[in-house]
Amino acid sequence: METLRKLEILADAAKYDASCASSGAGKRDSKKSGGIGSTEGAGICHSYTPDGRCVSLLKILLTNFCIYDCAYCVNRVSSNVPRARFRVAEVVALTLDFYKRNYIEGLFLSSGIIRSADYTMEHMVEVARQLREEHRYAGYIHLKTIPEASPELLAAAGRYADRLSINVELPTEAGLAAFAPEKTMPTIRGAMGELRWRIEESREERARPARVAAPDRSAQKRAPRFAPAGQSTQMIVGADGASDRDILTTSDQLYGNYHMRRVYYSAFSPIPDASKALPLQPPPLQREHRLYQADWLLRFYGYGIEEITDTTQDGMLDLDIDPKMAWALRHPEQFPVDLNLAPKELLLRVPGLGVRNVKRVLMARRHGRLRVADVARLRAPMRKLLPFVQLLDHHPHRRLDDPASLRASLAPPPRQGSLFGESLAS
Known part of the structure; x- marks a missing residue:
């Protein structure tokens, strides 16, 4: 299959994921490293979706093949949609080419699950590794990590990516069991806890040398960074019967327990070849907007869920x-x-x-x-x-x-x- 046709399929399949903002990334400039790309400065060409969201990342899936059967996902194994798969080298080449053309400021890479979580995660990590080590790419990278993947692969992802995200998908364990039977809340929360621990450990290690006196500062090596822009997640709104109180309660727990940088809310929208378990009508888009406003009140205004x-x-x-x-x-x-x-x-x-x-x-x-x-x-x-x-x-x-x-x-x-x-x- 031609690369452009793959891009058409896999970019369209990635549009349902809202958790792709690039805020919070550390400053890196190719002028200092001698490589390519930057997370700062002007010259980035942004485009906008019809509902007003700013898109400045190459947002694609590695593949939309998937062995899971999540009812709300257009890429589930039982869905009758065109399938495609990028090779690692194709994603690397697209990212570099789009950046040089000033179309994007970074890469957001997710994927369906092929063969196994580890097999898929290995390929995603390899994309980031090649960009960083072989092409000295200093731009933004966001990897959608797979909670079932091994801790070693999660650790490798954090060494190359600015931000990692694991979608909690639905706010309650009952909803997840009903609509995504292959996924479990303990597995998702366990992976989030692993990322939180590694992010905090990296920050503490990198801060320590600055407080230690040494004869030769240049000889000190700082600890490697780990996902400096933190982790984020996404919840689907309106696919199950969860109330706004349920959604916000889960968000509050994620912010408190896992130091989540952002929780994104994505209003369920009808998908091609939809499962009969899903509602026929999407929720009002205004509901998504109100949840974002309530999220803001939780984080910056001192409101409680009960208020x-x-x-x-x-x-x-x-x-x-x-x-x-x-x-x-x-x-x-x-x-x-x-x-x-x-x-x-x-x-x-x-x-x-x-x-x-x-x-x-x-x-x-x-x-x-x-x-x-x-x-x-x-x-x-x-x-x-x-x-x-x-x-x-x-x-x-x-x-x-x-x-x-x-x-x-x-x-x-x-x-x-x-x-x-x-x-x-x-």
Whole structure:
């Protein structure tokens, strides 16, 4: 099969994986190493998918052949789709060629399982090894690791890749057993724990020489890096009956127990030759967006799971308004917040105030009491903000006494297909 036809099949098969961001990679520059590629600097040509996601990686599968039969996967063994497989040399050549043409900033490589987990993982690691050692490639590499692979192969993957990811797939063990019978939650969590241990050990070892005095600093060799951009994972939303509370509870555990850099949420979408076990209709895309907003509240705003999902809607997030606004409307007794006196923790609870603007408010009020005009200069969404705050020249009076009416005035009009009209950090 021609390489271009393989690329068409295997790039299309990889589109369902959302956990491919390149944030957090260490800085490397080919000008210093004498090789090729970089994880910094300008000159990267980005493209965008129809739903607004930025794509700047060569995102492909090594193969879409697979011996597993996960119901939600287009590449499962029982799926009737065209199959293709790259050789290691083809992936290496494509990555280098695309980078030289300024199409990409790095490689995201995943794969179906062929023969065995170890056999597949060996080929993926060999792609990364050849790029790093034989071509001195300094660009970004993200490998989707296979939890059933041996610890030695996971260790080798981390030596060459900037980021590793293992998809947890579904938030509950029952859902995984029903839709992905060959996969088990203990195996997935065990591999995540292995990666966390190796990442932390590498960081500690690399930091140690800087604190040790030595006559000849140049003689000291730093420990090899291991996946410096950490690990990430992905959950499918809407394929099983898990609620948003179930999904966010699993995410919270992954962040706490495995120091996950990101949990990605991928709304289930109908796939060719779909399994009868799957729902006929996909979930609203707005549900995926609300989960990302709730994830942001967990990580950066100090919210707990019980606060975000404190509703009577069976653990589901409100699709009409963002979860931060929903919490504020359920707790009018917490407002209005005096922007001139409130501590940082309370300011972060104000709808319309993101982390950056909270810092600006704290800095600005050192020099005087804030008025409406001062806050407007922060370019904060005043329509969303003003009903919940008190300023020197503003008080929301009795608007908070009628949360239903306030909600109706603040809820955005329904829009078709738009996920990115509201900021994650507001």
